[in-house]
Amino acid sequence: xxxxxxxxxxxxxxxxxxxxxxxxxxxxxxxxxxxxxxxxxxxxxxxxxxxxxxxxxxxxxxxxxxxxxxxxxxxxxxxxxxxxxxxxxxxxxxxxxxxxxxxxxxxxxxx
Amino acid sequence: xxxxxxxxxxxxxxxxxxxxxxxxxxxxxxxxxxxxxxxxxxxxxxxxxxxxxxxxxxxxxxxxxxxxxxxxxxxxxxxxxxxxxxxxxxxxxxxxxxxxxxxxxxxxxxxxxxxx
Numbered sequence: 001x002x003x004x005x006x007x008x009x010x011x012x013x014x015x016x017x018x019x020x021x022x023x024x025x026x027x028x029x030x031x032x033x034x035x036x037x038x039x040x041x042x043x044x045x046x047x048x049x050x051x052x053x054x055x056x057x058x059x060x061x062x063x064x065x066x067x068x069x070x071x072x073x074x075x076x077x078x079x080x081x082x083x084x085x086x087x088x089x090x091x092x093x094x095x096x097x098x099x100x101x102x103x104x105x106x107x108x109x110x111x
Numbered sequence: 112x113x114x115x116x117x118x119x120x121x122x123x124x125x126x127x128x129x130x131x132x133x134x135x136x137x138x139x140x141x142x143x144x145x146x147x148x149x150x151x152x153x154x155x156x157x158x159x160x161x162x163x164x165x166x167x168x169x170x171x172x173x174x175x176x177x178x179x180x181x182x183x184x185x186x187x188x189x190x191x192x193x194x195x196x197x198x199x200x201x202x203x204x205x206x207x208x209x210x211x212x213x214x215x216x217x218x219x220x221x222x223x224x225x226x227x
Contacts, residue, residue, distance in 0.1 A: 004153070009151075031213075034215060034216075036218075041199075041221070041223070042220060042221065043115075043117075043201055043218035043219050043220045043221050044154075044201065044203075044218040045218070046215045046216070046217070049214075049215045089153060089154070091153075091154075093213065096161070096213065097142055097159070097161075097205060097207075097213030097216075098156060098159065098169070099144075099154075099156070099216065101153030101154040101155075102153050103151060103152050103153045104153060
């Protein structure tokens with residue numbers, strides 16, 4: 001059974017620092033890996049999707065890497081801003097579109 | 112405005128009562144999903160549907176039921192058999208790429224269910 005782990009569970013950084021969020025998964029037979037953002041009491045917003053054949057994906061200040069063989073993905077957020085404060089969720093897609101989620105990393109960026 | 116809507120935003124359930132959560136999408140997606148989120152935990156899949164009139168159980172289907180009579184609608188009923196229904200419920204939808212692989216899922220704003 002696929003297990004997805006996110007470490008750390010919570011992270012607090014001063015504005016301007018780079019954020020590094022980690023995600024690990026136990027079964028490397030995945031179709032893709034996705035990173036989502038969730039604001040308190042809200043739904044999820046897709047940030048990046050990395051296909052299993054890709055090594056990384058970039059969007060603005062966000063960069064996500066994928067190492068399938070070691071079962072790891074890292075989300076980098078450059079030059080963090082207070083508006084980046086949210087919970088970040090990693091999810092891997094297995095058979096037929098089913099996503100397995102990690103518990104998330106709660107990020108606070110202090111001004 | 113394309114997207115997914117969920118209603119109501121808050122829902123209160125009395126003991127022994129069935130309640131239904133609404134999910135509607137106008138993205139023309141074939142696949143729809145229901146997830147449950149508990150504090151400090153990731154999302155867990157309740158039910159999913161790949162096509163109209165067909166749906167499959169997810170990891171925690173006990174105490175829940177769904178229907179998929181229309182492409183744009185996927186309501187979730189929380190039955191009295193679900194003993195711990197208090198949670199945040201999220202609906203999502205997705206489409207398949209040309210290779211048949213499911214693309215990114217789009218989520219609704221969620222419904223918070225509370226037990227009186």
